[in-house]
Amino acid sequence: MDGALTMMYNIRKTIRNKAFLFLDQEELKNNSGFKSPKFEMLMKSTGWQKGQAWCAFFVELVWQQADLDTELFSGSVVKTWENFHKMLGRTQTLNAEVGDIVIWQTYRNGKPRWTGHTGVVVGIDRGKLITVEGNTNNDGSREGIEVALKVRPLNYNTNNGLRLIGFIKP
Numbered sequence: 240m241d242g243a244l245t246m247m248y249n250i251r252k253t254i255r256n257k258a259f260l261f262l263d264q265e266e267l268k269n270n271s272g273f274k275s276p277k278f279e280m281l282m283k284s285t286g287w288q289k290g291q292a293w294c295a296f297f298v299e300l301v302w303q304q305a306d307l308d309t310e311l312f313s314g315s316v317v318k319t320w321e322n323f324h325k326m327l328g329r330t331q332t333l334n335a336e337v338g339d340i341v342i343w344q345t346y347r348n349g350k351p352r353w354t355g356h357t358g359v360v361v362g363i364d365r366g367k368l369i370t371v372e373g374n375t376n377n378d379g380s381r382e383g384i385e386v387a388l389k390v391r392p393l394n395y396n397t398n399n400g401l402r403l404i405g406f407i408k409p
Contacts, residue, residue: 250305251409252337254302254307254337254359255338255359255362258359261297261300261371261386262386262388263386264385264386266384270291287314292374294316294372294374295312295319295357296312297372297386298319298357298373302340315354316342316343316344316354316357317353319340319357319407320342320407329407329408331405332406334406335368336363336408337363339360339408339409340357340360340407341357341405342355342357342407343355343357343402346401355404356375358370358373358375358389359371360406361388364390367391368390368391369389370388370391371387371389372386373385
Protein backbone atom coordinates (compact mmCIF):
# COMPACT_ATOMS: atom_id res chain seq x y z
CA MET A 240 0.00 0.00 0.00
CA ASP A 241 1.46 3.38 -0.93
CA GLY A 242 1.91 6.21 1.57
CA ALA A 243 -1.24 8.17 0.63
CA LEU A 244 -3.46 5.09 0.84
CA THR A 245 -1.94 4.09 4.16
CA MET A 246 -2.52 7.58 5.54
CA MET A 247 -6.18 7.61 4.41
CA TYR A 248 -6.73 4.12 5.83
CA ASN A 249 -5.30 5.28 9.17
CA ILE A 250 -7.47 8.42 9.19
CA ARG A 251 -10.62 6.40 8.53
CA LYS A 252 -9.66 3.86 11.21
CA THR A 253 -9.03 6.69 13.71
CA ILE A 254 -12.46 8.25 12.98
CA ARG A 255 -14.16 4.88 13.50
CA ASN A 256 -12.29 4.25 16.75
CA LYS A 257 -13.08 7.73 18.11
CA ALA A 258 -16.79 7.25 17.33
CA PHE A 259 -16.83 3.95 19.24
CA LEU A 260 -15.39 5.68 22.33
CA PHE A 261 -18.62 7.63 22.80
CA LEU A 262 -21.12 4.75 22.56
CA ASP A 263 -23.81 4.82 25.25
CA GLN A 264 -23.28 8.46 26.23
CA GLU A 265 -26.72 9.64 27.33
CA GLU A 266 -28.42 12.99 27.31
CA LEU A 267 -30.64 14.51 29.96
CA LYS A 268 -34.27 15.19 29.02
CA ASN A 269 -35.06 17.86 26.41
CA ASN A 270 -31.47 18.17 25.17
CA SER A 271 -30.68 19.89 28.48
CA GLY A 272 -27.25 18.34 28.92
CA PHE A 273 -25.54 15.00 29.30
CA LYS A 274 -25.18 12.52 32.14
CA SER A 275 -21.40 12.64 31.79
CA PRO A 276 -19.93 16.07 32.63
CA LYS A 277 -16.83 15.22 30.57
CA PHE A 278 -18.93 14.39 27.49
CA GLU A 279 -20.95 17.58 27.98
CA MET A 280 -17.73 19.61 28.12
CA LEU A 281 -16.56 17.98 24.87
CA MET A 282 -19.91 18.68 23.20
CA LYS A 283 -19.74 22.32 24.29
CA SER A 284 -16.31 22.55 22.62
CA THR A 285 -18.10 22.04 19.28
CA GLY A 286 -20.53 24.89 19.93
CA TRP A 287 -23.40 22.76 21.22
CA GLN A 288 -25.67 24.57 23.70
CA LYS A 289 -28.40 23.25 25.97
CA GLY A 290 -31.68 22.74 24.16
CA GLN A 291 -30.11 22.08 20.75
CA ALA A 292 -30.41 18.88 18.80
CA TRP A 293 -26.94 17.37 18.85
CA CYS A 294 -26.37 14.75 16.14
CA ALA A 295 -24.40 17.21 13.95
CA PHE A 296 -22.37 18.42 16.93
CA PHE A 297 -21.59 14.79 17.75
CA VAL A 298 -20.08 14.01 14.32
CA GLU A 299 -18.09 17.22 14.57
CA LEU A 300 -16.78 16.06 17.95
CA VAL A 301 -15.67 12.73 16.46
CA TRP A 302 -13.74 14.48 13.67
CA GLN A 303 -12.33 16.96 16.20
CA GLN A 304 -11.08 14.06 18.33
CA ALA A 305 -9.46 12.57 15.19
CA ASP A 306 -7.58 15.88 14.66
CA LEU A 307 -9.44 16.75 11.46
CA ASP A 308 -10.47 20.25 10.37
CA THR A 309 -13.96 21.10 11.64
CA GLU A 310 -14.47 24.70 10.50
CA LEU A 311 -17.12 23.72 7.90
CA PHE A 312 -19.36 22.01 10.47
CA SER A 313 -22.62 23.54 11.60
CA GLY A 314 -25.23 22.54 14.17
CA SER A 315 -27.44 22.01 11.13
CA VAL A 316 -26.97 18.74 9.24
CA VAL A 317 -28.14 20.27 5.95
CA LYS A 318 -25.88 23.31 6.35
CA THR A 319 -22.90 21.07 7.14
CA TRP A 320 -23.57 19.14 3.91
CA GLU A 321 -23.81 22.37 1.93
CA ASN A 322 -20.60 23.75 3.46
CA PHE A 323 -18.54 20.66 2.59
CA HIS A 324 -20.11 20.37 -0.85
CA LYS A 325 -19.63 24.01 -1.88
CA MET A 326 -16.29 24.70 -0.24
CA LEU A 327 -14.39 21.46 -0.77
CA GLY A 328 -16.40 19.22 -3.07
CA ARG A 329 -15.81 16.43 -0.53
CA THR A 330 -19.30 14.99 -0.73
CA GLN A 331 -20.63 12.00 -2.64
CA THR A 332 -24.07 10.51 -3.03
CA LEU A 333 -22.69 6.97 -3.39
CA ASN A 334 -19.76 4.88 -2.22
CA ALA A 335 -19.89 4.96 1.57
CA GLU A 336 -16.63 4.18 3.34
CA VAL A 337 -15.67 3.76 6.98
CA GLY A 338 -14.96 7.18 8.48
CA ASP A 339 -17.44 9.05 6.26
CA ILE A 340 -20.16 11.19 7.72
CA VAL A 341 -23.56 10.06 6.45
CA ILE A 342 -26.21 12.74 5.91
CA TRP A 343 -29.96 12.20 5.84
CA GLN A 344 -32.36 15.07 5.12
CA THR A 345 -35.95 15.22 6.33
CA TYR A 346 -38.62 15.09 3.63
CA ARG A 347 -42.33 15.86 4.01
CA ASN A 348 -44.70 15.08 1.13
CA GLY A 349 -41.69 14.50 -1.10
CA LYS A 350 -40.20 17.94 -0.39
CA PRO A 351 -36.91 18.58 1.43
CA ARG A 352 -36.86 20.39 4.75
CA TRP A 353 -33.94 22.08 6.48
CA THR A 354 -33.70 19.37 9.16
CA GLY A 355 -32.05 15.97 9.04
CA HIS A 356 -29.87 13.50 10.85
CA THR A 357 -26.25 12.37 10.68
CA GLY A 358 -23.81 9.77 11.92
CA VAL A 359 -20.35 8.32 11.39
CA VAL A 360 -20.01 5.28 9.12
CA VAL A 361 -18.18 2.55 11.03
CA GLY A 362 -18.97 -0.35 8.68
CA ILE A 363 -20.83 -1.49 5.59
CA ASP A 364 -22.39 -4.93 5.36
CA ARG A 365 -24.55 -6.29 2.52
CA GLY A 366 -26.16 -3.02 1.53
CA LYS A 367 -26.50 -1.74 5.08
CA LEU A 368 -24.67 1.05 6.83
CA ILE A 369 -23.37 0.49 10.32
CA THR A 370 -23.15 3.87 12.01
CA VAL A 371 -22.48 5.51 15.33
CA GLU A 372 -25.01 8.30 15.81
CA GLY A 373 -25.66 10.88 18.49
CA ASN A 374 -29.14 12.03 19.48
CA THR A 375 -30.72 8.73 18.47
CA ASN A 376 -32.65 5.94 20.14
CA ASN A 377 -33.53 2.28 19.71
CA ASP A 378 -36.16 3.19 17.11
CA GLY A 379 -33.49 4.94 15.04
CA SER A 380 -35.20 8.32 14.88
CA ARG A 381 -33.33 11.63 14.77
CA GLU A 382 -34.74 12.56 18.18
CA GLY A 383 -33.00 10.43 20.70
CA ILE A 384 -31.39 9.98 24.02
CA GLU A 385 -27.93 8.56 23.40
CA VAL A 386 -24.97 7.78 21.20
CA ALA A 387 -25.80 4.42 19.67
CA LEU A 388 -24.64 1.89 17.11
CA LYS A 389 -27.24 1.69 14.33
CA VAL A 390 -27.75 -0.45 11.24
CA ARG A 391 -29.64 1.31 8.46
CA PRO A 392 -30.38 0.43 4.85
CA LEU A 393 -28.02 2.09 2.39
CA ASN A 394 -30.93 3.12 0.16
CA TYR A 395 -32.83 5.01 2.89
CA ASN A 396 -35.24 7.05 0.75
CA THR A 397 -38.69 8.10 1.92
CA ASN A 398 -41.13 10.84 0.99
CA ASN A 399 -41.99 11.38 4.65
CA GLY A 400 -39.04 11.02 6.97
CA LEU A 401 -35.33 10.72 6.42
CA ARG A 402 -33.80 10.45 2.95
CA LEU A 403 -30.16 9.59 2.34
CA ILE A 404 -28.42 12.61 0.78
CA GLY A 405 -24.85 11.32 0.76
CA PHE A 406 -21.50 11.13 2.49
CA ILE A 407 -18.88 13.64 3.58
CA LYS A 408 -15.39 12.30 3.02
CA PRO A 409 -12.43 12.91 5.38
